[in-house]
Amino acid sequence: MKISIIKIGGNVIDFPDKLEEFLALFSKFPGHKILVHGGGVLASRFGESLGVMPExxxxxxxxxxxxLDIVTMVYAGLINKNMVAKLQALNVNAIGLTGADGNLIQSVKRPVKNIDYGFVGDIEKVNTSFLNTLFEGGLHPVICAITHDKSGQLLNTNADSIASALATSLAKEHHVNLYFCFNKSGVLVDEKNENSIIPLINEEIYTELRKENVIHSGMIPKLDNAFEALRKGVHHVWIGKAENLLLAAKGKLSGTIIERHRYDLY
Amino acid sequence: MKISIIKIGGNVIDFPDKLEEFLALFSKFPGHKILVHGGGVLASRFGESLGVMPExxxxxxxxxxxxLDIVTMVYAGLINKNMVAKLQALNVNAIGLTGADGNLIQSVKRPVKNIDYGFVGDIEKVNTSFLNTLFEGGLHPVICAITHDKSGQLLNTNADSIASALATSLAKEHHVNLYFCFNKSGVLVDEKNENSIIPLINEEIYTELRKENVIHSGMIPKLDNAFEALRKGVHHVWIGKAENLLLAAKGKLSGTIIERHRYDLY
Structure with a gap:
C-alpha cells in the first residue's frame, strides 16, 4: 500500500485562507494519506485570553x-474537528484522532532532567494495525499533536515527531512518503532567496552542504530527522511549502526531496 | 451483533469521582458498546471565563x-479525549468521535422559526457502515454532542437525540439496547422517593401513568423518545442512575426498563 504522510504547522493553520487552500490540495492528493498537525499560535493566543501564558x-x-487542557481543546477539538468537517465537505472521508484514540500512539512522559517539560510525551509505539483498519475502511486520518501514556494521561507531543513515528512504523509494511510543509520553499542555498531550492539531497550531499555551512542551525535537526526516517525505511521525505504539495505528488520540482541512497558514480 | 448505547450527561461528567466510577463500570459492560456524551456545566463555566455567556x-x-467554538473545544477536545485516555487505561479500545469524523452523523442546521438556535443541528442520517467497521476492529466509539452538515459546518447537537439516532439506525441490522443515565434512579412513582422506581413500562402502562399524572412534565419527552426508539426497532430502553448500569446489564432491577410490547393477558 502506498501511504503519504503530510505534516502542517502554524504557517498553514494560523491563516484561514491558507488552510482552506491547503485542504483543497490535500483533498486532491492521490492515494492513502494521513494529515498530521499541531496548533500554531492559536493555542498560545487562546491560553493568554484565559490567563495561561505559554512558556x-x-x-x-x-x-x-x-x-495541556488548552492544547487538548485547541488541537483535538477546535482545529482538528473543523479540518475534518471541511475535508468531509471536499469528499475526503477524514477521521480526526489523537494518539489516545484506538491506542494509536503510546508515549512516555518525558523524564525530568535539567528541564521539566511537564505533560510532554516521547513516542514509544504506533498501532499500525489500527491504521490499516482505517485505510481498509477508506478513511483518511487527521492526527493532532496529542498522545497518551496508556495509563490515562494525555501528553502534548511534537507534531514532527508524530509524523516521523507514523512514517517509520508504517514503512515496515508499506511504501511511505513523508511531506513536511513549512515556511520556506525547501532547503535553500541562500536563505533569502526562495528560488535557490536544493532539489535533491542524499547523505553524501548533506555532509558536503554542512561542511560548507549551507545547511546550518534549524535545518540540521529537520534533516537529521529526515535521514533517520529514511534509514528506518521511509521511501522519501519532502520539505517545502504547502502550496507546492500537489506538484510534489506529481513528481515535479517543488521543494527539496531527501533520499537515502547515494548516486553510484562508478 | 448485540450493541449497547449508553448516554451520560452533566450529572456524571461534572463530577470527576463519578466519572471515574462510571468509566470503570463502562469498561466492564459486556459486548459492543457506544458511549454518548454532552458536556455538562463545563462548557458554560469555560465560556464564562472567556466572557461568552451561555444563552x-x-x-x-x-x-x-x-x-460553537467553545463546545467544540470542551466536548470534542477536553472531555472526549480525557475519557478516551482513561478508557484506554482500563483496556477499553475507545475511539473518540464527533459526527464529522468518518461522516458519522450528518445534520441540518435547524431552520429559524420563532427562535434562531444558531449552529444547532437536527440529525438527518447516521453512517452505520462506518460504525460496523469500528466494531469489527474491536473499537468502542465515544461520541460527543457535535455533528456536521457535510458542507464544512460543525453543529451543536443534543446528546439524547444522538443516542436515539444511533440506536434506531443500528437497530435495522443489530440487536440494540439504549441506556440513558440521568440524575434519578428511574421513572419514580413518587419523585421524592428514590426507592419508588417503576421497574417496567410499556405503552399500555405509560398511557395509564400519564392519565394518573404519575408521569408528567420533563419525563414525558424522555419517554416519548424512548417509545419512538422502540417503534423503530430498538430492543429496550433503560433509564436510571449511572452507578446502576452494570446491574442493568445483568438484567437485575436497577432502574426503569421501557419495552414496546404489551403483555398479552389473555
Whole structure:
C-alpha cells in the first residue's frame, strides 16, 4: 500500500485562507494519506485570553496541567474537528484522532532532567494495525499533536515527531512518503532567496552542504530527522511549502526531496 | 451483533469521582458498546471565563459562533479525549468521535422559526457502515454532542437525540439496547422517593401513568423518545442512575426498563 504522510504547522493553520487552500490540495492528493498537525499560535493566543501564558524552552512548550487542557481543546477539538468537517465537505472521508484514540500512539512522559517539560510525551509505539483498519475502511486520518501514556494521561507531543513515528512504523509494511510543509520553499542555498531550492539531497550531499555551512542551525535537526526516517525505511521525505504539495505528488520540482541512497558514480 | 448505547450527561461528567466510577463500570459492560456524551456545566463555566455567556431557550443552548467554538473545544477536545485516555487505561479500545469524523452523523442546521438556535443541528442520517467497521476492529466509539452538515459546518447537537439516532439506525441490522443515565434512579412513582422506581413500562402502562399524572412534565419527552426508539426497532430502553448500569446489564432491577410490547393477558 502506498501511504503519504503530510505534516502542517502554524504557517498553514494560523491563516484561514491558507488552510482552506491547503485542504483543497490535500483533498486532491492521490492515494492513502494521513494529515498530521499541531496548533500554531492559536493555542498560545487562546491560553493568554484565559490567563495561561505559554512558556517555551528551546522551542518546546512547557506543558503544565492548564496548558495541556488548552492544547487538548485547541488541537483535538477546535482545529482538528473543523479540518475534518471541511475535508468531509471536499469528499475526503477524514477521521480526526489523537494518539489516545484506538491506542494509536503510546508515549512516555518525558523524564525530568535539567528541564521539566511537564505533560510532554516521547513516542514509544504506533498501532499500525489500527491504521490499516482505517485505510481498509477508506478513511483518511487527521492526527493532532496529542498522545497518551496508556495509563490515562494525555501528553502534548511534537507534531514532527508524530509524523516521523507514523512514517517509520508504517514503512515496515508499506511504501511511505513523508511531506513536511513549512515556511520556506525547501532547503535553500541562500536563505533569502526562495528560488535557490536544493532539489535533491542524499547523505553524501548533506555532509558536503554542512561542511560548507549551507545547511546550518534549524535545518540540521529537520534533516537529521529526515535521514533517520529514511534509514528506518521511509521511501522519501519532502520539505517545502504547502502550496507546492500537489506538484510534489506529481513528481515535479517543488521543494527539496531527501533520499537515502547515494548516486553510484562508478 | 448485540450493541449497547449508553448516554451520560452533566450529572456524571461534572463530577470527576463519578466519572471515574462510571468509566470503570463502562469498561466492564459486556459486548459492543457506544458511549454518548454532552458536556455538562463545563462548557458554560469555560465560556464564562472567556466572557461568552451561555444563552438557553427551553433548555437548549443558543449556539452562536463563539459558543460553537467553545463546545467544540470542551466536548470534542477536553472531555472526549480525557475519557478516551482513561478508557484506554482500563483496556477499553475507545475511539473518540464527533459526527464529522468518518461522516458519522450528518445534520441540518435547524431552520429559524420563532427562535434562531444558531449552529444547532437536527440529525438527518447516521453512517452505520462506518460504525460496523469500528466494531469489527474491536473499537468502542465515544461520541460527543457535535455533528456536521457535510458542507464544512460543525453543529451543536443534543446528546439524547444522538443516542436515539444511533440506536434506531443500528437497530435495522443489530440487536440494540439504549441506556440513558440521568440524575434519578428511574421513572419514580413518587419523585421524592428514590426507592419508588417503576421497574417496567410499556405503552399500555405509560398511557395509564400519564392519565394518573404519575408521569408528567420533563419525563414525558424522555419517554416519548424512548417509545419512538422502540417503534423503530430498538430492543429496550433503560433509564436510571449511572452507578446502576452494570446491574442493568445483568438484567437485575436497577432502574426503569421501557419495552414496546404489551403483555398479552389473555
Amino acid at each position: 517555551m524552552v528551546d522551542g518546546r512548550r512547557i506543558t503544565d496541567k492548564d496548558t | 438557553m431557550v427551553d433548555g437548549r443552548r443558543i449556539t452562536d459562533k463563539d459558543t
